[in-house]
Amino acid sequence: MQRSHSNDKAKGHIFMHKIKQFIWALILAGLFSTTNALPVGLNTGSFSINSSVASLMDWYAQLLSKDSQSKFLDYYPKEIQQIKIIKIKLIDSKQENRHKFNVELLLTYKNANKLISKTVSEVLVFLLSPLGKPELNKIIKDKGEFATAASGKNFNQLYYQKRQFVYAWLAWLDGDKYRLPTIENKATYVVNIAGKQIQGSVFSSLKKRSQYLYKGKNLLHSMDVKALKNNKFIFNLVIQYKGVNAKNQKVIAKIKQTIHVKLKNNIWQIIRIQEKHLLPDIAPWIGFVC
Structure with missing residues (x-):
């Protein structure tokens, strides 16, 4: 009886393995797709939404730097200690060369040696160009309200620098050549997809990977x-890709990336990347900023 139970269990594992192989075959053939894989509003044409989010994160990192220089600094209090993003929303823009974000913040800053916290709502407008990175073009601010200071995470300059790196990386994967990351000469990129392994330099692995994920958008989960x-x-990133393969067939993918980096002179340098492809989610993901 015990042997029969073991055989049934083994058969069950084999059956599930075959089901997974079948689903992967559909995915790689471009037959497994969903029409609502990305949140409404992320269809932004040829411009990568990740590139604009990278610029947004870079802006908040600048606000937390003592050496920052910008014409928009006067919009904010002096000596900002922390910035916590409470909520962020992409606003539909009638102008194709603009990305607009409605952002609700909790600012903590010093005034007369006292820590003061205030919630602020603002709209950041980024000018888009095929010749460079998105540029902060306009800030529209509402009145702020005093609030309780942020607790838990340290929402400092490094916090936003990390996120700027991640969204710039995704923008580069989206095809934004102006977001080219700094990669160590000996950096390796290992991709595990559908029982196959691709291994080599970052550029050579991406070239081989492109037969499965050729052109599309990446959404950080x-x-x-x-x-x-x-x-x-x-x-450690979990990403959803929606696009086409090298045969121009629709494809979605759920990707887990582990990226080893070092921060040197405020520049992120990629040392090693490990990537594993998981079975994609059917339901759409909500939101686009982590």
């Missing part, structure tokens, strides 16, 4: 960052 010694970090 989650990120976790682990700090190591000597300014080294491990970024």
Whole structure:
């Protein structure tokens, strides 16, 4: 009786393995897709929404830097200690060369040696160009209200620098050549997809990977960052890709990336990337900023 139970269990594992192989075959053939994989409003034409979000994160990192210089600094209090994004929404813009974000913030700053916290609602407008990165063009601010200071995470400059790196990386994967990351000469990129493994340099692996994921958009679902010694970090990302393969067939993919980097002179340098493709989710993901 025990042997029969073991055989049934083994058969069950084999059956599930075959089902997974069948689903992967559909995915790679471009037959498994969904029409609502990205949130409404992320169809932004040829411009990568990730590139604009990277510029947004870079702006908040600048506000937390003592050396920042911008014509928009007067819109904010002096000596900002923390910035916590409470809510962010992409606003539909009638102008194709604009990305507009409605952002609700909790600002903590010093005034007369006292810490003050205030909620602020603002609209950031980024000018888009095929010749460069999105540029902050306009800030529209509402009146702020005093609030309780942020607790828990340290929403400092490094917090936004990490997110700027991630969204710039995704923008580069989207096809934004102006977001080319800094990659160490000996950096490796390992991709595990449908029982196959691609291994080589970052550029060679991406070239081989493109037969499955040729052109499309990447949506960040989650990120976790682990700090190591000597300014080294491990970024664990879960990403959804929606686009086409090399045969121009529709494809979606759920991707887990582990990116090893080091921060040197405020520049993120990629050391190693490990990528694993998971079975994609049917339901659409809500939101686009982590």
